[in-house]
Amino acid sequence: MTENDAEHHKKKMQKRKELQTELVASKTETKGLVMVHTGTGKGKSTAAFGLLFRNLGYGRKCAVIQFIKAPEWQTGERKMAEHFPDLLQWHTLGDGFTWDTQNKEKDIASCAKAWEVALRFLQDEEVSLVILDELNIALRYDYIAMETVLEGLRQRPSMQHVVITGRNAKKELIEVADLVTDMNLVKHHFEAGVKAQKGVEF
């Protein structure tokens, strides 16, 4: 790198720094966020567990309520709850995929029960982060009413963060959300014949 290059780079970065400083200064609010992870790509629940990782690092109380997903499925993430008995509450309350249960009435009843548990945490000032895993699936099939969920979100403590995951997030939820990320599948190893593996998918 010539001296000229180095000088040019420095000047460019100084200008960029000014813009960044302005940008950061313009953001002043703090609040509990509603975060939605949707899309067909991998990373929706996984990024929610990353937020869990981050919050547990600060010693904050967190709760995970899993819709659809069944307690019979052994997952690495659930094993982690054993490491943080005082901070992390984990409730896996689904019955499995709709094509496994083949019973709509049972699916609806399970979602209602899971929502009841979710509400307990959504009303608890001490809980910093609530993950409602796969709730989008329950909402999509109208297994739980949108208005019920929106009401629960509205009435929660003002600094509590909530993450809602699952494909096909509904418009009404996107409207009230503070953050929406669409995890978009560019390339997936399933297409190349690789199967679901411990530590990757579960």
Added chain:
Amino acid sequence: MTENDAEHHKKKMQKRKELQTELVASKTETKGLVMVHTGTGKGKSTAAFGLLFRNLGYGRKCAVIQFIKAPEWQTGERKMAEHFPDLLQWHTLGDGFTWDTQNKEKDIASCAKAWEVALRFLQDEEVSLVILDELNIALRYDYIAMETVLEGLRQRPSMQHVVITGRNAKKELIEVADLVTDMNLVKHHFEAGVKAQKGVEF
């Protein structure tokens, strides 16, 4: 729900189950994956930490090497390393944003040093998961050569998973990756004036 509805739902799900069973049976391979999290949305590093969460749950050895990001930044995720001294090695080896360092030569030297540390883990059979956080940024600015990275990935243990995060993943990396997710920003709280918060951004 009428009896007819329930019966219709059941038949539909039985058909779907057949297709699913076929699909699952077609995937037989297991291998260490190269996973790339890119895009402008939130969730790239966060989903990598979710995979960490999952693998630590299984008691597997993991390593995180952070490019660009500086050790002065206090983060919840790094505090978690203290909980798993035998399983998790965490190295934050960047100097901060390019607009903070304003020194290209220093940035390049830091990337070379971080890559050296990364290689140690990429050559260790006992490490199940290696996270190369923000490596895409280093590659984008040619602070580290693509061929160096590809060579390191090729020579690693065959069952080791690697996650590479950061915006603007390069074409050559996408080509060799097994999984690529583009985290697409649909809506972000920064745009609404909310600032970076503990437990959300860091």
